[in-house]
Amino acid sequence: MFSLQEKIVLITGATAGIGLACAEIFAESGSDLILCGRRASKLSKIANNIKKTYGVNVYSFKLDVRNKKNVEYAIRSLPDDWKKIDILINNAGLGRGLNKFHEDDTDGWEEMIDTNVKGLLYVTKEVLPLMLEKGEGHVINIGSIAGHEVYPKGAVYCSTKHAVDAITKGLRMDLLDRRIRVSTVDPGMVETEFSQVRFHGDKEKAANVYRNMHPLSAKDVAEGVLFCATRPPHANVNQMVIMPSVQASATQVYRKEELPAEDN
Numbered sequence: 001m002f003s004l005q006e007k008i009v010l011i012t013g014a015t016a017g018i019g020l021a022c023a024e025i026f027a028e029s030g031s032d033l034i035l036c037g038r039r040a041s042k043l044s045k046i047a048n049n050i051k052k053t054y055g056v057n058v059y060s061f062k063l064d065v066r067n068k069k070n071v072e073y074a075i076r077s078l079p080d081d082w083k084k085i086d087i088l089i090n091n092a093g094l095g096r097g098l099n100k101f102h103e104d105d106t107d108g109w110e111e112m113i114d115t116n117v118k119g120l121l122y123v124t125k126e127v128l129p130l131m132l133e134k135g136e137g138h139v140i141n142i143g144s145i146a147g148h149e150v151y152p153k154g155a156v157y158c159s160t161k162h163a164v165d166a167i168t169k170g171l172r173m174d175l176l177d178r179r180i181r182v183s184t185v186d187p188g189m190v191e192t193e194f195s196q197v198r199f200h201g202d203k204e205k206a207a208n209v210y211r212n213m214h215p216l217s218a219k220d221v222a223e224g225v226l227f228c229a230t231r232p233p234h235a236n237v238n239q240m241v242i243m244p245s246v247q248a249s250a251t252q253v254y255r256k257e258e259l260p261a262e263d264n
Helices: 017-028 040-054 068-076 106-134 155-174 194-198 203-209 218-229
Strands: 008-011 032-037 058-062 087-090 137-142 180-187 239-242
Touching: 008 017, 017 032, 017 040, 017 087, 017 218, 032 040, 040 058, 068 106, 087 106, 106 137, 106 155, 106 180, 137 155, 137 218, 155 180, 180 218, 194 203, 218 239
Parallel strands: 008 032, 008 087, 032 058, 087 137, 137 180, 180 239
Antiparallel strands: none
8 A cells, every 4th residue: 555644635625525525534644735625714624623633734725726827826836845746636526507408507517617627627737747847646536427427417517527537538648657647536426515516505406316325425435535546656546436336327326215104
């Protein structure tokens, strides 16, 4: 197992869900963390809590990955010691809406494309030169089963995750001779803030996504990311698909019917 002690790990979208779970599990493994996200106050609390709990160094800053100039400034302004990034976890991403293509909101399209595709590109473009100068590194992209299959009412979201899959494969080819590994971890249904964001804060709709089934937790996915990161340098996990045991595909999920109330 490859030691992560004192390795520098940059995680985007670190304020909740898979990003936060990755921050905690990598801190527990002894990594120093660079955390970024859009919610500054929450990010600051998370950074302080991780420092106290795990005794690792944490550098955090507010960042919207959709803003190219802000991404460039944030990465280029890192203190020199923090520029020695070993692992980049491109986690920032979202879904907006679940509608038929012709009924969908194009503002949601812009948000998904700008975050899931362009944001990942902007961050990776800035971090890679630092890894190339260092002579090694690992880029781990958080994809989705939606990057393998298209499902009804998800044309644009699925297209963004197909793009993540293509970018990951292309990066791996381009970096094959540079000691920089590239992986993608593609989960199925994970109970995080994802569905609340997708349904614009509608908690009832979000809860219904996971009705009568046991979804993955953010920690389940983070453990997969950790597995990828801890392989020895000669080995790379190109792609990891993690699904709930009751999910066979993007659309096929076994939901156990609720048991009837017992008669008193």
